[in-house]
Amino acid sequence: MIQAFHVFKEYPGEGAALADVTLHVEKAEFAFLTGPSGAGKSTLLKLVFCAEPASHGQLLVFGRNVAKIRPSSVPFLRRNIGVVFQDFKLLPDRTVAENVAFPLEVRGLRAAEVRRRVTSTLRSVGLDHKLTKFPLSLSGGEQQRVAIARALVNDPALLLADEPTGNLDPDRTLEVMELLQAANARGTTVLVATHDRGLLERYQKRVITLEAGRVVSDGDSIRRAGASP
Amino acid sequence: MIRPAYFVRKASEAMARAPFVTLVATGTIFAAAFVTGLFAACLGGVEQVVNRWGGEVQISVYLAPGADLSAAQAAARGLAPGHPVEEVGSAAALARLRASLGAEAAALDGVRDDTLPPSIEVRVRGLAPAEAHALAARLRSVPGATDVDDGGAWLERLEIFLRRLRIGGVALLAALCLATAVLIGNTLGLAIYARRDEIEIMQLVGATDRFVAAPFLIEGLLEGLAGAGLAALALLGVWAALGPVLRSHVELVAQLGRSDVLPDRLLAILVAGGGGLGLVASLFSVARFLRRAPG
Numbered sequence: 001m002i003q004a005f006h007v008f009k010e011y012p013g014e015g016a017a018l019a020d021v022t023l024h025v026e027k028a029e030f031a032f033l034t035g036p037s038g039a040g041k042s043t044l045l046k047l048v049f050c051a052e053p054a055s056h057g058q059l060l061v062f063g064r065n066v067a068k069i070r071p072s073s074v075p076f077l078r079r080n081i082g083v084v085f086q087d088f089k090l091l092p093d094r095t096v097a098e099n100v101a102f103p104l105e106v107r108g109l110r111a112a113e114v115r116r117r118v119t120s121t122l123r124s125v126g127l128d129h130k131l132t133k134f135p136l137s138l139s140g141g142e143q144q145r146v147a148i149a150r151a152l153v154n155d156p157a158l159l160l161a162d163e164p165t166g167n168l169d170p171d172r173t174l175e176v177m178e179l180l181q182a183a184n185a186r187g188t189t190v191l192v193a194t195h196d197r198g199l200l201e202r203y204q205k206r207v208i209t210l211e212a213g214r215v216v217s218d219g220d221s222i223r224r225a226g227a228s229p
Numbered sequence: 230m231i232r233p234a235y236f237v238r239k240a241s242e243a244m245a246r247a248p249f250v251t252l253v254a255t256g257t258i259f260a261a262a263f264v265t266g267l268f269a270a271c272l273g274g275v276e277q278v279v280n281r282w283g284g285e286v287q288i289s290v291y292l293a294p295g296a297d298l299s300a301a302q303a304a305a306r307g308l309a310p311g312h313p314v315e316e317v318g319s320a321a322a323l324a325r326l327r328a329s330l331g332a333e334a335a336a337l338d339g340v341r342d343d344t345l346p347p348s349i350e351v352r353v354r355g356l357a358p359a360e361a362h363a364l365a366a367r368l369r370s371v372p373g374a375t376d377v378d379d380g381g382a383w384l385e386r387l388e389i390f391l392r393r394l395r396i397g398g399v400a401l402l403a404a405l406c407l408a409t410a411v412l413i414g415n416t417l418g419l420a421i422y423a424r425r426d427e428i429e430i431m432q433l434v435g436a437t438d439r440f441v442a443a444p445f446l447i448e449g450l451l452e453g454l455a456g457a458g459l460a461a462l463a464l465l466g467v468w469a470a471l472g473p474v475l476r477s478h479v480e481l482v483a484q485l486g487r488s489d490v491l492p493d494r495l496l497a498i499l500v501a502g503g504g505g506l507g508l509v510a511s512l513f514s515v516a517r518f519l520r521r522a523p524g
Contacts, residue, residue: 049433072437079435091427093246103434105235150434 001027001189007057017043019213030184033193035210041193045160050074082151086163088143090135097131103154121153141172161192240447250420258456261409262503266464272398274490289378290349296373304371305349313352319343413510421518442515449511457503461496
């Protein structure tokens with residue numbers, strides 16, 4: 001699903017945000033990407049959904065080398081990727097339903113089909129009774145569930161989550177993680193960037209640890225991550 | 230499958246969500262279209278007046294002494310059908326000169342009746358200066374004609390004046406269009422910037438640049454059509470209010486109708502131009518934003 005070979009990302013005037021990153025994430029896998037702030041977690045996710053190009057190396061997503069992808073092809077690649085952010089990135093002047101409908105409208109689906117899938121997806125995250133509410137009238141946990149619904153409404157093959165529970169209390173964190181696990185159980189590959197060690201300990205999943213832009217460990221659990229220097 | 234109705238709906242919703250921006254963009258195009266239309270109407274009106282006024286010239290065909298006046302008159306009628314043709318003999322010409330001199334007519338005492346050449350006078354009405362020029366050239370073939378005075382110098386001055394007026398008009402229109410395009414471009418640029426979060430999310434979920442741009446282009450087009458359409462209505466209103474007053478007080482414009490000053494073609498060009506201007510301005514604004522956006 002994701003194959004990185006000696007990927008570098010450098011910003012002018014700064015050090016390398018990513019340095020010689022090589023990793024593979026298989027189809028239908030659930031993996032955590034962890035490390036301290038500035039380790040390169042978000043940068044790696046940005047490279048995967050083509051928000052930025054890699055400086056060097058090869059990065060294959062769905063078998064396509066995104067380091068050489070034409071800009072006009074990026075939108076079509078992104079339609080297979082759902083992205084969830086710590087700050088939700090919801091539009092405050094659109095209803096919950098309108099926010100979730102965005103990816104479907106972009107694909108040009110008919111209004112009736114959009115309504116059906118939006119309702120169904122919001123039901124799956126427990127928010128079908130909030131269709132006409134505006135995001136700012138919802139709690140943080142509810143807003144993140146709306147963001148997850150938006151990321152999942154297209155049934156993406158890959159779900160990227162950048163600190164999805166960073167703004168949530170422990171109970172809401174569990175709700176969000178359950179939704180991500182449910183998506184993974186349906187076959188979606190999930191890559192979650194987090195520095196919350198509690199999450200890594202609770203969910204025994206593959207943990208890729210980055211430090212100063214380098215992969216310092218890649219293992220099956222927090223014990224492996226914790227063993228890193 | 231992308232449906233145009235979807236983009237029109239999105240553009241309408243965006244305009245309703247940001248009424249101030251919509252008002253500013255529409256108002257800018259309205260002002261530009263109104264000024265442009267007003268200038269074009271004035272220019273058109275002046276051209277009509279000048280053409281009618283300038284068309285009432287007298288072309289004098291001077292004949293050799295002893296020329297056959299009747300034959301010359303018949304030839305002139307044939308060359309200028311529909312225009313009054315008058316023969317003026319030598320004696321009649323002298324009498325006219327005496328009359329024009331008034332108290333100084335005594336200066337002509339002793340001048341023989343056949344001193345002035347006989348002539349044929351053709352009164353030309355409803356012809357543009359260039360057409361009057363061409364008619365004068367044809368009248369040189371009148372039998373016995375030695376010279377033709379078509380008031381050429383005056384006609385040329387009139388033509389130069391009209392040409393300069395047109396060039397000035399085109400330059401003013403170009404400057405107005407450019408200024409309006411920049412103003413609308415900046416206004417729409419602000420509108421696009423205000424919706425950068427929406428654009429970012431659209432791109433995040435796989436929207437192509439065309440998908441992102443389409444509602445903005447429709448918005449520019451609708452604002453352009455609305456602004457220019459309102460300007461066309463305002464111009465018609467101004468003509469309806471001022472036309473009768475002008476016609477009753479200024480003899481020169483008494484014969485001008487709405488179709489002379491604000492022809493349907495001008496109004497159609499104005500509305501289409503406003504729409505085109507809005508479309509082009511929004512195209513540049515959204516293209517500039519998308520080039521800068523990280524995508």
